[in-house]
Amino acid sequence: xxxxxxxPEQDVAVTARVRLARNFEDLPFSHRQNxxxxxxxxxxxxxxxxxxxxxxxxxxxxxxDMDETIRQELGEHRLITGEMVSARHGAALxxxxxxxxxxxxxxxxxxxxxxxxxxxLDRCAELAQKVDTAIGEKYQMAFxxxxxxxxxxxxxxxxxxxxxxxxxxxxxxxxxxTGPVMQTVSKLGLTLRGFYGEGxxxxxxxxxxxNQASLGRSEDDILRSVTAAAEQIVAHERQTREKAEKxxxxxxxxxxxxxxxxxxxxxxxxxxxxxxxLSDIRYAASMGYVHAPIGAxxxxxxxxxxxxxxxxxxxxxxxxxxxxxxxxxxxxxLEEIGRMD
Numbered sequence: 078x079x080x081x082x083x084x085p086e087q088d089v090a091v092t093a094r095v096r097l098a099r100n101f102e103d104l105p106f107s108h109r110q111n112x113x114x115x116x117x118x119x120x121x122x123x124x125x126x127x128x129x130x131x132x133x134x135x136x137x138x139x140x141x142d143m144d145e146t147i148r149q150e151l152g153e154h155r156l157i158t159g160e161m162v163s164a165r166h167g168a169a170l171x172x173x174x175x176x177x178x179x180x181x182x183x184x185x186x187x188x189x190x191x192x193x194x195x196x197x198l199d200r201c202a203e204l205a206q207k208v209d210t211a212i213g214e215k216y217q218m219a220f221x222x223x224x225x226x227x228x229x230x231x232x233x234x235x236x237x238x239x240x241x242x243x244x245x246x247x248x249x250x251x252x253x254x255t256g257p258v259m260q261t262v263s264k265l266g267l268t269l270r271g272f273y274g275e276g277x278x279x280x281x282x283x284x285x286x287x288n289q290a291s292l293g294r295s296e297d298d299i300l301r302s303v304t305a306a307a308e309q310i311v312a313h314e315r316q317t318r319e320k321a322e323k324x325x326x327x328x329x330x331x332x333x334x335x336x337x338x339x340x341x342x343x344x345x346x347x348x349x350x351x352x353x354x355l356s357d358i359r360y361a362a363s364m365g366y367v368h369a370p371i372g373a374x375x376x377x378x379x380x381x382x383x384x385x386x387x388x389x390x391x392x393x394x395x396x397x398x399x400x401x402x403x404x405x406x407x408x409x410x411l412e413e414i415g416r417m418d
């Protein structure tokens with residue numbers, strides 16, 4: 078079995094991510110460029126990143142050269158964005174460790190994404206800034222001395238940084254406390270939303286905490302504010318879990334472990350139900366009711382999405398076949414990594 082090292086605050090903080098948006102000074106924004114200009118963006122990014130000291134660690138993926146299933150899988154693993162999945166002229170440089178992606182010709186010429194398990198925003202920023210420096214040393218970025226980096230969206234103007242933490246908040250959700258938390262963080266210039274974007278449901282009790290804008294704020298200020306808010310939410314979630322356990326531990330165990338039993342016997346499992354069941358199992362693992370690496374459970378949530386299942390099967394699958402294969406893979410994987418006392 079693969080080794081899953083614990084990450085900081087991983088019981089609640091699923092992943093940390095930093096995104097930097099950049100544009101070349103002498104080329105029109107992506108939505109106005111022609112195919113030749115788009116290709117020039119790809120050439121420049123490749124020349125800067127692939128020729129660097131860590132260039133061999135990156136692989137170039139051209140969206141137009143890949144079938145839809147592979148693009149879908151990369152999106153499910155958060156290595157490319159939803160916009161890139163359908164961007165025929167887009168490209169992505171992805172590191173071998175799958176923790177850095179450099180997206181080319183998305184909404185901006187360059188979007189550098191770095192993602193790590195747990196609460197590691199500072200380390201994510203270091204990884205993203207290293208790539209940013211490599212490109213910036215060779216090419217001039219669109220920059221205004223008063224505003225900062227110029228980007229396709231006004232909310233990204235300034236540092237061009239979005240720092241986010243994916244949080245698992247089953248206890249706060251059960252106690253209907255996520256609403257007040259959202260109101261509190263909004264006063265700090267942050268937002269807490271469902272994992273699948275603005276206005277989306279928090280499927281699997283997963284929420285993304287991120288800054289709303291970057292103008293007028295330094296990168297360090299953004300990182301500090303998001304980290305501080307995330308730490309407070311983590312503490313609040315832990316306290317709520319402890320209260321639920323003290324109030325009626327047997328009822329809590331019964332509710333969470335029923336999902337474990339459902340998964341171990343199910344033969345059909347939709348993505349929505351999987352998210353709900355894995356949320357319960359992840360919660361149970363954090364409380365010590367189930368012995369399974371939390372990192373492995375988080376990996377399952379990505380590996381059992383439709384694109385990933387079709388890619389591993391090597392063929393197109395109907396919705397029914399996807400749900401059946403998901404149930405089978407989930408059951409077998411939990412047999413390998415998990416157990417109850």
